[in-house]
Amino acid sequence: MNMEACGLNRFFAPAQRERFFHAVARRRSVRTYTADPDVGQMSALNYAAARVCLPGVRIVLGEAPAALLYRHLPFVTAISGTSRYAAVIANGQADPHAAIHAGISGEALVLEATALGVGTCWVMAFKRKSVDIPLQAGEKVLAVIALGRFENRDESARKRKKLTEICAEDPSPWPLWAYNAAECVRQAPSALNRQPWRLSFSGRTLLLTQTGGCDLDMGIALLHLSLGLEQRPHEIRWETGKNIASILSEDRI
């Protein structure tokens, strides 16, 4: 058994976690922007980008015309109307968990932006040559996050798998914290909306298993898993292989 503690434990302050938690339900991918973030939003985003990075991760804000930066995907609305983005950079030589950390840190920036009223979209289909950010040895841009202002529209509910489809067994008898954590993972964004995660509960731990997708998806799910517990104390430990991590919380309450 791998007993290594995850760097996410106690990394974010309680006030930050509360902000993120409330942003989870409000966030959805925005692809049609009306403008770049304003000056105040940009400085708050710059501050947040520096503060959300776990070991092996750097998030740098950049600027590039949307038409040059994003690849067009069939059946997906092209991203337009903003030139601002955040590059999510991981250095696997600096930390073995850098790629999953990048998912955690990038999603923290997404939720911080959501709290600021800034629209976001994670993008892996981007053109690397349009990202004009000097990289250090071992660094790779895993994704960019589009950032911009948008008009509030009443959009239909996000398409998500049912909770029973992402849980290995019926979650209704689980302790409330585990059920809430699974529900928070269910709302997470993922590449191509694959939702490539499986949750199972045994003893006092909830286990996150990868069923496909990429490391960024796993990091995003881990942050959501932890946020679902709100301020309840818990401990996340790395697991091995497709079992990404487990989360332990005492169930005295």
Ligand SMILES: Cc1cc2nc3c(=O)[nH]c(=O)nc-3n(C[C@H](O)[C@H](O)[C@H](O)COP(=O)(O)O)c2cc1C
């Ligand atoms: C790691 C990652 C990569 C993504 N890459 C793209 C992309 O290249 N282009 C795009 O339009 N959306 C991309 N998305 C956005 C997903 O399609 C979106 O999160 C998913 O469909 C769920 O919708 P929602 O974010 O509105 O909840 C990506 C999301 C994640 C998490």
